[in-house]
Amino acid sequence: MSVFSRVSPRRRTVAAASVTAALALALAACGSSKDSSDSSMPGMDHGSHGSTPSASASSAPGMDHSGHAGMDHGSMGKDDGLSDTKYSYSLVSDAKELPAGKATGYKFKITSPDGKPVTGFAVDQTKRMHFYAIRSDLTGFQHLHPTMADDGTWTADLAALEPGTWRTYASFTPDSGPGKGKDFVLSRTVTVPGDAKDTPLPAATAGTEVDGYTVAVKGELKAGTAGPMTVSISKDGKPVTDLQPYLDTYAHLTAFHEGDQAFAHLHPETKVNGDKGGPDLSFHAQLDKPGNWRLFLQFQTGGKLHTAALTLRVG
Structure with missing residues (x-):
């Protein structure tokens, strides 16, 4: 999700005409909306609650490297996860800080182009939502499968976090709407207050x-x-x-x-x-x-x- 280019049994092909037309309509309708992306496919800022978008871009919604609709598997050139918004789908959370040293729940929603919380998600690798958290020095990796309330609020039960800046990622596939069948990875950052000490990245090894x-x-x-x-x-x-x-x-x-x-x-x-x-x-x-x-x-x-x-x- 730059991302590895993947061939996975979880991804299903969506008809090119219907997906391209639906996404085009969604983009047209949301072109003037005030979100963290612009109409030219913004980059993904995986980290800050109130994150600013990066400069990553995608050529056309729902298109993979070969130009087939509905087959964007998250290759890094198009979907590196460094944004909280893509194709007017957004990762939304009120949490700007999380406590240090103890387990905590991170609450968030995914909103669709119409601004409403998404509640319908396709099952992907046995789960409807995959959630990740990692500190800015690439330590503290967590991969979780949160639970969703009826109103579309997800809760990820995080283990104790060290002080510092953390990036949280949500990986999902809507099962309806203009993004149906398309893979998304959205992210934000959150601060864990305290004395943050970075750990040097270990040297490359085989x-x-x-x-x-x-x-x-x-x-x-x-x-x-x-x-x-x-x-x-x-x-x-x-x-x-x-x-x-x-x-x-x-x-x-x-x-x-x-x-x-x-x-x-x-x-x-x-x-x-x-x-x-x-x-x-x-x-x-x-x-x-x-x-x-x-x-x-x-x-x-x-x-x-x-x-x-x-x-x-x-x-």
Whole structure:
């Protein structure tokens, strides 16, 4: 969501004519509205409650790299998550600060081009909403699945947060209206008061360890170019072959760009076959921004979710 270019079973194709026409009408109707975007497809500011938009742009609503409507999978050149508004859909929250050092609930709504809260969302990887939070130094990663009240208010139950500036992301797909079938990633920032001390980003590496598992990444990615990437998982020197499905796949990979916190996520192309995943997971990846990316790979074994983190350098 720059984003990895993804091929995922969750995304469905929407007829080109109907989606393009509907989005065009929505843009025309909302062209004079006062939101954080302009009519030329603004960038996404993933972070501030009261965030200012960045300069990311998209060529046409609902269009993927090949020009097919309804197939924008969130490739970074078009949807890096650095805005609270896209195509007049907005992430809205009254929260400007969250407490430090204790669990808290973050409340937000998604509003549609008519300004009303969206209450109908398509199921995506078994969930109607995926929510992420990360601090500005790319620490404290949280991936949650909030709950929604009848009025469209979502509540994400965050674990304790360290002081600093945090960016919160909402990933969803409306199941009605002009954005039906289109993937969105919107974000804002929120402040956690206190003595904020940044943690230096770990150096780029091809592997890391978590909970006794070794995770190795193979593949040299060039900015703006899609290419193969393989993640291999082992334990005690032996290949792991008992990965369990997590959100209908064997791994969930989230990435954040150093500096601007551009967002990306990808699921492996490896076919799910019961609790027999691994050791190798294949990805078709594209990161459009050069520099360091912090990757968070989530996978499950024995009913336990593991989160491995490493830094990847993109040339």
